[in-house]
Amino acid sequence: MANDYSLDRIDRKILRHLQDEARLTNQALASRIALSPSACLARVRRLEALGIIQGYHARLDPFCVDVGLVLFVEITLEGRAPDEQARFEGVLSATPEIVEASHVSGRIDYLLKIVVRNMQHWTELREALVGGDYGVGSVTTHVLMDKPKVFKGYPVAERHADR
Template identity: 65%
Template sequence: MTAAPKLDRIDRKILAALQEDARLTNQALSERVALSPSACLARVRGLERTGVIQGYHARLDPFTLDIGLVLYADITLDGHTPAELARFEEAIAALPQVVEASHVTGSFDYILKVVVADMPEWTRIAEGLASADLGVERINTHVVMRKPKFFVGYPIAGS
């Protein structure tokens, strides 16, 4: 694993500003962080090149996109060898309904964020995961009822 890049106060200001509004022009961003436009652009490109900035995205309301259910699924696997984990991760990467996945510590192995039209669609996916020789021992589902707080970015110390 490579070491994380060293971020100074200006890098952190740039990151905080872009998390708040990734559509900022370079000119507006440079004014916000008190750099020349060329120096600001060089900083942003460096943050992109080192992987600190991994992309730019629009946050969408899933319920305006014919998505009826958002759910989280805790997945417990039978085995934990690198090959078994890789096989499971490859299978979920191929499912467009799995929009986020995390390998975690604790009483289960993965947390999946899944979006589906309805419960029958989720049932088909869950049954497919359980029967696909992926070593799935247990699936525990949590259906999102409402979302009182949305992810809008990471706290950036020193910004």
């Protein structure tokens, strides 16, 4: 994906530090990257306005907050026309159990992360997805057993090798 902005080494430092510890105060962040607090805040706000920083979240252990089952679900649509994708994507935001969705390449169309109370809850949700007018052709379910590595952020290099 092409972008309209370039990240310099200071922007990249800011991103690395915020991914490691998003609760850093502006003062602490500025100190770590050797900028004045006002210059640092201006850069962070610019990164937010550009959509590079998309939010700040607490990462929770799903097993400690009783979400039940965490599933990774492969979805293949019956067709691949833009209106069929839009129809399916409409159900994504309307379904709170679908906590993450990615449109992917390959033999499947979407990879979803879903949380449900139990297997009966998943059975009902799956039947609604397949039986609804969403164009779902097939569903393959994988149950999360353990998380030996959790997502902590994207690797933000000093700069890309192709630049």
